[in-house]
Amino acid sequence: MRQPLKLMLVATALIFVCAVGTVQGQDQLTESPDGPEAVKVYYTPDEALAKVFAKADSLWSEEWTPTSKERSELENRLGWVVAEESFVVHRGGKKGQDQGYAMIMEEQGRFKPITFIVKLGADLRVEMVLVMVYRESRGDGVKRQRFLKQFRDKDGSDHLRLNRDIVAVSGATMSSRALASGVKKVLAILELKYSPTEAGS
Amino acid sequence: MTGKQMKSGLRRSHRWVGGVAAVFILLAGISGFLLQHPSWLGPAANPTLAVAADPLVPGRLLRGNHWGVEESTDDGRTWREVNMLAAPTDVVRVIFSPDDPLLVYALGRYILVGSQDGGRIWRDIPVRAKGFPPDLTYLDLGAAPGGFLYLLTGNGLLAGSDEGRSWEWRSSPDDGPSRDWRRLIHDLHTGQVLGATGRRITDIGALALLFITVTGLVLLRRNGKTFRQ
Numbered sequence: 001m002r003q004p005l006k007l008m009l010v011a012t013a014l015i016f017v018c019a020v021g022t023v024q025g026q027d028q029l030t031e032s033p034d035g036p037e038a039v040k041v042y043y044t045p046d047e048a049l050a051k052v053f054a055k056a057d058s059l060w061s062e063e064w065t066p067t068s069k070e071r072s073e074l075e076n077r078l079g080w081v082v083a084e085e086s087f088v089v090h091r092g093g094k095k096g097q098d099q100g101y102a103m104i105m106e107e108q109g110r111f112k113p114i115t116f117i118v119k120l121g122a123d124l125r126v127e128m129v130l131v132m133v134y135r136e137s138r139g140d141g142v143k144r145q146r147f148l149k150q151f152r153d154k155d156g157s158d159h160l161r162l163n164r165d166i167v168a169v170s171g172a173t174m175s176s177r178a179l180a181s182g183v184k185k186v187l188a189i190l191e192l193k194y195s196p197t198e199a200g201s
Numbered sequence: 202m203t204g205k206q207m208k209s210g211l212r213r214s215h216r217w218v219g220g221v222a223a224v225f226i227l228l229a230g231i232s233g234f235l236l237q238h239p240s241w242l243g244p245a246a247n248p249t250l251a252v253a254a255d256p257l258v259p260g261r262l263l264r265g266n267h268w269g270v271e272e273s274t275d276d277g278r279t280w281r282e283v284n285m286l287a288a289p290t291d292v293v294r295v296i297f298s299p300d301d302p303l304l305v306y307a308l309g310r311y312i313l314v315g316s317q318d319g320g321r322i323w324r325d326i327p328v329r330a331k332g333f334p335p336d337l338t339y340l341d342l343g344a345a346p347g348g349f350l351y352l353l354t355g356n357g358l359l360a361g362s363d364e365g366r367s368w369e370w371r372s373s374p375d376d377g378p379s380r381d382w383r384r385l386i387h388d389l390h391t392g393q394v395l396g397a398t399g400r401r402i403t404d405i406g407a408l409a410l411l412f413i414t415v416t417g418l419v420l421l422r423r424n425g426k427t428f429r430q
Binding site: 075076077078079080081108110141161162163164167170171173174177178180181184185 | 240244268269283284285286287288290311312321322323324325327393396397400
């Protein structure tokens, strides 16, 4: 009878020590919020492109520099300043068939940028999102497909608002926000550039 | 009173106090479980947290709420969501610059955004200062002539110059309590102290507590036979 009691006491004490340690760890981070960079590379650009265009037999890239009118249109759609001068769009084909589009994006998380790839099908709907590089010490739950799957099948008409359309990862709100806004930006860019209705207008 | 009577009275009171305590355990278990999964409770209420009147356009208002910023052009009768790529959540302050009425700021719990065209196109305003803690929460914002901003945070007051391009502490972040005990207790209660695994362990613990409490109550109804065994 005393043995389980001792075990319970030891477990409670351990949890408490861990908790205090966590809070003290936060105090140490106060000295340098960006902290030592904890870079975790999950995919290199080549690996990410190979994964998202797994079925493609040819890959190529196109660079798009929007005109001032296009930039203004993009900013109006997003309600947000677009800082990038130009965008690189990766494309894939299989036996002459369009395999869709992919963009490698970098969006600011809490302190550091997150690099990720967004793959859209030929119908301009999201097929896959992968986190390629995560640089912060915590919050990397956004790399999990449980979170990233939420973007599948979304298109330019979806708002992708955090905690309404996309459920943020608990404890990684800023990283979730970065991913959601990055995907939304990709959808707006590719729709503006490649949508047949846009091209016709 | 004999020893036997005392024992019997103690047993009876133990049973009933145990029954009452079980209700509290049930409440704590269920509420703790729901704390872990807030999305199960459906959409949260969305009260207005801040409002600001456009100094240039009569009848135009901006208001902040849990989901972002909304705009009214008919003196607050109807509202529509302001389009933003990365809208801040829990917007506690919307403020027009006293220097330039086209400059408008919206302060969320972790994010400060600004617009230079009265609220059409927005951008993040990064707040960086020495000793900036990782989980800093923003509480309020003031704008003063000359492009000065004052940001009240959970750790002290930050002063921003040049429309928020540079920041420095006015009251030191070390002035506040060095250890957030409330958060520690909350994290212990919800298991968040051990991250995602801790939350799963707490879920299992809460379910186990609920199970033994419910079964205990069922057994209690059977004349407390278990207590006599």
